[in-house]
Amino acid sequence: MIRILLADDHSIVRDGLRRIVEEEGAMEVVAEASDGKEAIQKVAATRPDVAVVDISMPGFDGLEVVSRLKDSHPNLPVLILTMHEEAQYVVRAIEAGAMGYLTKQSAPEQLVTAIRRIYEGHRYITDEATEALALRIAKGARAKTPLDSLSMRELQVLRRLGMGHTNREIASAYNISIKTVDTYRARLLKKLDLRNNAELIRFAIQNNLIAP
16 A cells, blocks of 8 residues: 655645555545645654655745655655646656656546656656657757746746745745845846845746746
8 A cells, every 4th residue: 555645735635646546446635735834844743655745835846845755754755746847847846856747638547657767766747748859858958048048946936936925935944044035036136137025926926936
């Protein structure tokens, strides 16, 4: 029996994922979480075999959850669940330590297979995401985007700024000083050739960094 944690801030989505998983028979959902911090806490409490984590959640986002779980539970395979097929997100998820990447559109048909594959120690990436990666590789340097110049932390700060979080809220979320957040913000403005927070928010929205 494969024991699974589901983390998504929409209860309807979790209910749907649970039904898919439990219809398999050889899998069971042992915990659910509605935000990133709760996901990390419940992993520690229930010790699942696999964690399925939405990329966009309150508190810590999916990339942050993967990164933290990689440190605290290095042997736990994590499957990122997302609306995004863009290569940018696939690369960031794998860099953070995810073993799998599944779009929500593909979840009804592929979730069970994806869970089983990463439980067995293999990677799993949807065909759509693989195609996006292949296209990016084929285009080489021409496929580079401004987002490629950002570090993981800069990307996380950009997403939170895009969601309207204050510097104080961002500092608290990542246990860093407000001054450090200001430094990240300044770097973002310079790297992205933008002038103010309003343009950072617009950039985040235009580049699909704020998922539904």
